[in-house]
Amino acid sequence: MPWVKADRDLCKGYGNCAMTDPDVFDVDGDGTVLVLRESVPEADRSRVEAAVRSCPVSALSVQDE
Amino acid sequence: MARSAVIIGASVAGVRTAQALRASGYPDAITLVDQDPLVPYDRPPLSKQFLAGAWTTDDFSLLPAGQADRLGVEILRGRRAVSLDPGRRVVELSGGAALAYDVLVVATGARARPSPWPVPDRVFVLRTLSDARALRSALRPGRRLIVIGGGFIGAEVATTARDRGLSVTVVDPLVAPLARLVGDKVGRYLARLPGRYGVETRFGVAAEAVVADGAGLSARLSDGEVIRADLAVVGIGTVPNDDWLSRSGLVVDDGVVCDERGRADGTGSVYAVGDVARWYSPGHGCHRRIEHWTSAVDQAACVGQQIAQPAGTPPLPGADYVWSDQYGVTVQLAGSTHATLEHHWVRDQLRPGRLAILYSKGGLLRGGVTVDWPRAILACRRALARRAPVAEVSRTLAGMLGSPSGAAQPRTAAAAGGRGNHRARSDAGKDASETETASRSLRAKPDVVPEPGKGR
Ligand SMILES: Cc1cc2nc3c(=O)[nH]c(=O)nc-3n(C[C@H](O)[C@H](O)[C@H](O)COP(=O)(O)OP(=O)(O)OC[C@H]3O[C@@H](n4cnc5c(N)ncnc54)[C@H](O)[C@@H]3O)c2cc1C
């Protein structure tokens, strides 16, 4: 199952991940990414990977566990 | 012959297209071609983290080591596409080689508009990694820099140079340089940011000449002033890299003209994405060339999926979106932010540097600009996607004011005395006397006013 990781120190609050996959990502009041669900079903992998590619500072990654 | 996709240009639009092709199950060969031997790297850090010395090139590779192999993507570096024959489906490369394709994606981007006053080693432009390296080594503390052009690139270079201890003057013929994008009032607000950051401006006057002067430069302005400096950066826009297509038969008009899904020739064998592409926008009723990172990524996702799954429905690009880190704040724009739209301002009294301006027409949200308020621009982008009424968005933003994380840190003396960055961040919105009235016990009130307050 894909696992989502976010580096909150790298995040600049550009918000692209939260536009691409709103079920998994949001941005908090301080402008930093929030991961809403750390493990996502296999069926959602391509959307979560698109969200990872949409991050301008490469703060996100998907790993397998 | 084996089937293949050829992508010309290995920057963000080209690389993301290759990734989207594979993510959508494209089984055949993919070749990326770029004239720049240093690709694939990303550009936004070139004026920010890389120029500042905070990041190395490893931090902004678009395809980190091993990924190209894992994806099965071949990259030809240092090779320029010189012509295209869409009838025979062949691209000719510099050096005489030719590449055959089934599907071609044009992702050749744009180049910096050259300086009208070239002075080697003293007048710089910023578009490529080698431009950034040259500029970075010239940005030495104590030097004087003139930035010609007060747009995003100029503002970001000015900020980074200031942070590195240079004295900086930005020159732009407009009184409020970003007014072209956001209208006069918001433009005037943003035009006050450089002064607060310790950057001098000459807005409303044009540079007329830049010439070598001793070991440095002097710039003559339209009001007669002469400014002396050690170096200059010229950020006056871009030119699309579409020249190589001029005899291809494709429609090229300040960019490659495409339909609303990036098809350039009507047959689905040639697409264009990113800064070089001029897609039809149904929402605007015209073709538009958009030069923002997120549009390049959105277009790449649309085209990659379309090629790999011709029967499917590709994701169409969302509303325009761009961010810029300048003068210690993050400015974010989404949708249409045209001067002719109605707009109103939302401020957070507990966080005076934080600001949103909502643009609307006929009660519908059409766009937004925020300063240091990422959550608000996200709300705008989501609302634009749903075509939501502006009243709903302004309620959403009002609800964010005074929320625990939304207003956690009223400005304190300690924060004001911190690094340059932080100081400017806190001061960006209002002057100190106004700021001081915000206290922890004060509940944030939505401060929704039709225009900016006077006297700042
Ligand atoms: C310094 C800087 C800072 C920026 N900051 C931001 C920001 O904060 N936010 C934002 O939204 N956008 C920003 N942008 C804009 C963003 O980087 C661009 O929109 C994006 O790079 C466009 O990607 P692209 O792949 O379409 O084109 P480009 O990045 O221009 O890449 C085109 C590639 O094609 C290659 N090429 C060109 N012609 C040929 C040819 N004939 N044959 C082979 N190869 C060719 C080039 O070498 C280049 O690698 C910034 C741009 C710069 C320069």
Ligand code: SF4
């Ligand atoms: S896209 Fe990247 S920078 Fe933007 S909010 Fe998500 S993680 Fe942060």
